[in-house]
Amino acid sequence: MNTALEIHDLTVAFDRKPVLWNIDLTIPQGKLVGIVGPNGAGKSTLIKAAMGILPLSSGYVKLYDQPLEHVRERVSYVPQRESVDWDFPASVMDVVLMGRYAKLGLFKRPRKADKDVAMDCLKKVGMEGFINRQISQLSGGQQQRTFLARALAQQADLYFMDEPFAGVDAATEKAIVTLLREMTNQNKTVIVVHHDLQSVSQYFDWIVMLNTRLVASGPTETTFTSENLEATYGGKLTLLTDVADLMRREDYPSREENVFKP
């Protein structure tokens, strides 16, 4: 089986404080993958680091066996809905067209063909009736679907989605899962930060369990066990947190080789 994502010895720090420690994992192609873990476990940080949005303190990320820069057009990202100000003066169509910007390149305006793609993607998420709606007038679920359509418009092979089910009603959630399932059936890989443990076994083929370090990563059937859940959500590693806080307070570099860098 081909590998979609490989993460090797990844450490990410905010303001010197490590929030992810030495993550090692590989995810095969064509899977619907869930990332679960308690609040502050570093779920969003993991996918942001994989997308090159955050700087890595150590380690590397490979997508389809290549560094991100070589395969960026094959990868797409859905940020958390709350990460943007929805009062921005834009329509649903404007937002979905952003998914075409990478293909368009600098300086160029979206063409008619790009609007066709955007329209198709809006149909896939059931938002074709809202193309001219101002984005602040959408419900939470509609905003989420708009973001999804924007990611689809990139026509990528690997999708990272940060809590796509947050603020979405049950019917919409089901529709989105069906859509993601169709995508994985076409050998696309979808990696989803997820909160609801109830639905994990039902939705995902593969599960990544995270709590500032990797607890487990593997097929849901064999990995989503009560021992692993206990390790992910149970006893907090207070020593680890205290060491991280100390590194922030003392301005300590997270890797020794960084000492010599300016």
Place this chain on the structure above:
Amino acid sequence: MNALWEFLSFSDPNIRYVAFGSVLLTASSAIVGSFTFLNKKSLVGDAIAHAVLPGICLGFLLAGNKNPIALIVGAFVTGWISLVLVEYITTKTRIKEDTAIGLILSVFFGIGILMLTVIQKSGNASQSGLDHFLFGKAASLVGSDLVTFSIVAVILLVMVLALFKEFSLLAFDKDYARSIGLPVKGIELVLTSLIVLAVVIGIQAVGVVLMAAILITPAAAARFWTDKITVMFFLASVFGAISGLSGAFISYTAPSMPTGPWIVIVISTIAFISFFFAPTRGVIGRYIRQAKIRKTINDENVLKILYQLGEENKNFFIPRLVDEIIRKRFYEKQALISILKRLTRQGYIERTRNLWGLTEEGKNRAQRVVKIHRLWELYLTTYMHIAPDHVHEDADTIEHLLTPELEERLEKILGYPKVDPHQSKIPYREDVDTKL
């Protein structure tokens, strides 16, 4: 009045220069400033504006005269240095951005004023007019200076046009821009340079002290009128141009008057008008909408009372005395009568002397409100497991708000139930709600 006509006829070539120049400078500053506004970096514009003053003095000292290119280069350099310092302070220390901006702004402006005073005392003859950069003087926009400033303004407009989609994406969702591999740092660098340039040319008309107003206020005012980004930028440039033109006029008729404060007064007036009178986002528009909602709620409540009285007697069309309504729910007598009169005008109530009774339409409207009220109570008890004695207040608000689509969904979800949690019958209408 004569002065205004003389000015508006543009017969004097000097007037043409000054008017054209001011409009171009303020409009281009407003367009670039709109991105500062959308990026929520309004304070940064103010910091740059103050930080260009030492640069202007430096440019003057090095060139020995008021060569516009020397002044622009000097202003550009110190404007940029101020931004780099703000960035450096916020990332390398634990000082927050607003504090860093405050620090840098005052330090640079202080140095600028110091240098300006030294130059003025130096006895250099060509320094006269340098202090116009403090509060602006549109009337000094003539000849070769105007050409230089206009070229810069045109460069600004072309760059904004070329990178419009990138700038907007960065303002909306920077993480996403990074994820699709846009050179975010580079684009930010270009935008910042454009802002610094806009400040550098804008101060000619407005002055460093009030420059932030022409960057931010047109965008803030324009945002009240529209939800479309292109329309917003167009309006911002028009607002900027109007204020620039009026500034030029003042500068022409009263040469001793600084232009900047006048431009700021005009643009602020536009902003205040927008704030109050813009149709949907304006304060008055909102107030009117709220008043309408209150009216609807009052009207429907009175109809509801008449309907409930009708339920008790099994006849909805019995005309009632005002006191009967008040006994059911307290109203000021006069207020109630004015509501009843309004409903009579609208055809929901019929009046016979001092008796008021529902019309067919009034009964239907009241019936819908009562139906939604009871359905919502049932929805809250069955789906949200709220105790039946807690659901009444909620339903009282929802009954006026629900759209027909939501009403239909509610009926479907509950499966057209017969009674509410308090065993009151849910009144469907045979002719309309026939999907029973």
